[in-house]
Amino acid sequence: MAKVGSPMNPSAEKIAATKPTAVYSVTTLKDQFDKSFKQQHITPHFLNLQTVADLQHVVTQMGQRYDRQRAARQANAEIKAAIRTAQQRSHRRSKPRVLVLMGLPGAGYMIGTSKSYVGDLVRLAGGRNVFTSKTQEYIQPNDEAIQNAQPQVILRLEHAMPKLVTSQFQQEFKKSIWQQTPAVKSKRVYDLQEPDFDATANMHVARALRRVSDWLYPEE
Template identity: 40%
Template sequence: GITYHQVAAAQKLLRTLKLPPKTLKKPVKVLILVGMPGGGFLVANAHSYLGDLVKRAGGEVVGGDGNQPLTTPNPQAIAQENPAVVIRLAHAMPTQVKQSFDQIFQQAPYAHLKATQSGQIHDVSAPDFGMTANLQVVTAYRDIQQWLAVAQ
């Protein structure tokens, strides 16, 4: 705002982007998968952009390495955590990535997860969801809050 002499507009925008943290009675376990064309995918942790939104909404991000924002999936750890919600983000080419995710989710351990059984698999893509923060953050945050509320 200062740089472009738009301080009032910048302050107004900042007010609309406030994300009040939410506390749930019991944290909901959430697995965040980031899919790439060709069938590969990674697990995002709480230090990723989406992981931070999940944490703010009262969820517990599971399945990832706590030291790196994105890691390769560990099917045994994912099965053990048994998340109640899965967010599948298409990093690019959402139609192809969704098809790959759908194939993978027919196999163990994904087919047996609590989230799969209860229909709490959410396929997301830009512009509302992305790898990094954007001006759609409020919409993404509200969606995540709704998913966590249903999963409680």
């Protein structure tokens, strides 16, 4: 199999050399790669995978396009079952306050809002994201806002260079701001890594949702 670069830095020239019949990427990378693809006369399909519902829609589309409708229905049925289970688990229970963080290799972290993919998992699992937004998936951290939010659960996404990002988070969480949060005091800080978790939805979404549900509503 031809190597065409890294996931976050593919070579449009090398991709073009393989003469693909179709090229797929995600909408979050369109601004970054669209120009280089066009220079190679490639028209990629940018898939919207920002939420679980978006993923289900894409799965249905792909099933139709590649004559895999049965497999698509099975995949979506598994996702729907995971959603039902999570909703049943959280029914009539107090919503925990959840803080989502996305680690950036060598550059700290960002806060994941309700608009982010992990934020969508939190919503489906019955949690309340302490940072909401109608337009922004990620925002700059603010120590005062984090302290005021008093998160009961913290989810740390470490999808890129997880060893480095995990180490960064471990150092960051030694600071007093974190030690004073309810989540740290009750040891409810969880690390999210591939393959189950990513910045956009993937085919591990059912398992990812089950894990988030377990963290938000642990067995008593």
